[in-house]
Amino acid sequence: MNRITKFVVINIIRNRIVLIYTILLALLSWSVFSLEDNSSKGMLTLLNVILLNVPLVSIMFSTIYIYNSSEFIELLLSQPIQRWRIWLSLFSGLAISLTIAFLVGAGIPILVYSPDKLGFMMVSVGILVSVVFVAISMFASILTRDKAKGIGISIMTWLFFALLFDGIILFLMFQFSDYPIEKLMVGVTAFNPIDLSRILILLHLDVSAMMGYTGAIFKDFFGTDLGLILTFLLLILWIAIPFWISLIKFNRKDL
């Protein structure tokens, strides 16, 4: 591991917030699985809990951490280190620590109760979603120097992806219910990493049989191996694009 990444990871692990986050995830996961009698039901409950909380913690913690690291960044900039390396180290440090937190907190119980394809998919989706929101927070915090504004942008982004987006989709579906928009809807979900993950997992659970015609169309796409690979690729794009833009901006920033 890169030296600077190591410093970031050690610094974050020393911070109690990530520890509390890990414990919280562990409490949630273990209790959900022990309350439900079959692991498939437990998975469904956990999916909703994870897709609400993981993005929120990832984006908020990362944004605040990046703003608080401004001194650290300044200190490193006068040293013989390339700019992109500083930014990349910050990103990988955050991504690694939040991934470890997710693996320890939620990954272990998921794999204990559901050691199959679905369990592994759930864990990888959780990790990808964590990293996606770290990348988005890097993008949000490079947009403005003002910490309050940056945190505001992060909260709005989370709110949009976690709640508003679904509302807009529902509205559109009602408005255009006379037209065959099911295939379009598959495309639209690509614009929301949370929905993408949710649909991917849902369609590998038994409940997808209850979702009617749209569910069938979705199953045709997301249920196949090609759909699975495409979804993971899309999530990786959701990491790469925001981070790439933030890196370009950071390289041109005056500090």
Added chain:
Amino acid sequence: MIEINNLYKRFGRLQVLNDINLSFKKGECIALIGPNGCGKTTLIKIILGMVLPDKGEVLFDGHNISRGYQYREQIGYMPQIGRYPDNMSIGQIIAMMKEIRQSKLALDEELMHAFRLDELSEKKMRTLSGGTTQKVSAVLAFLFNPDVLILDEPTAGLDPLASEILKEKIIKEKEKGKIILITSHLLSELDDLVTSIIFMQDGNIEFFKTVEELVNETKEVKISKSIAQILKKQHHE
């Protein structure tokens, strides 16, 4: 060794640097002076690559700094206001810098002992006073024996004893043939330190003269008085 050609920088509407041309050679100790907001710190940050110029180039040993970062191994920088991660201790900061630099040359820990920072190494950065933070900055600037020292207001905030220690250290390094670039408002402090003086105003270089030239021109012994005289003369014209 450092050459600055036609440098321009604008922050919003404010033209901070306006066609700056400078050249520094080994063994020179240059004072960069001028009123607040005249572009001194911006110029320094451009040399360090922290601020990117709009136009123009900075050559370090003949290489354009925008195409490299290795040149910073040869620079020790002491910022005006040192900002360090709050939750790290002095010892951790110094250890981290050593690990990042991985310098194979002998370390220069003279200042650390002179300032007695080794006794404070457990202290967290957020608990330090402004002066002690400045001491940490000074120690870090000199630690890796750099060929170029860039000191932004080095003695501001230091007590008289510490600033005397720092001045002696600067003189010692100057005699080793290093380039030293100092910005300061305390003209009286510069008397026994510097070999040349740059005076900046509103992003322009008003003059760049050696101390002998200044003294000959104005017939004053003290730098502060000769500068005051030049400024008065320019004002009248």
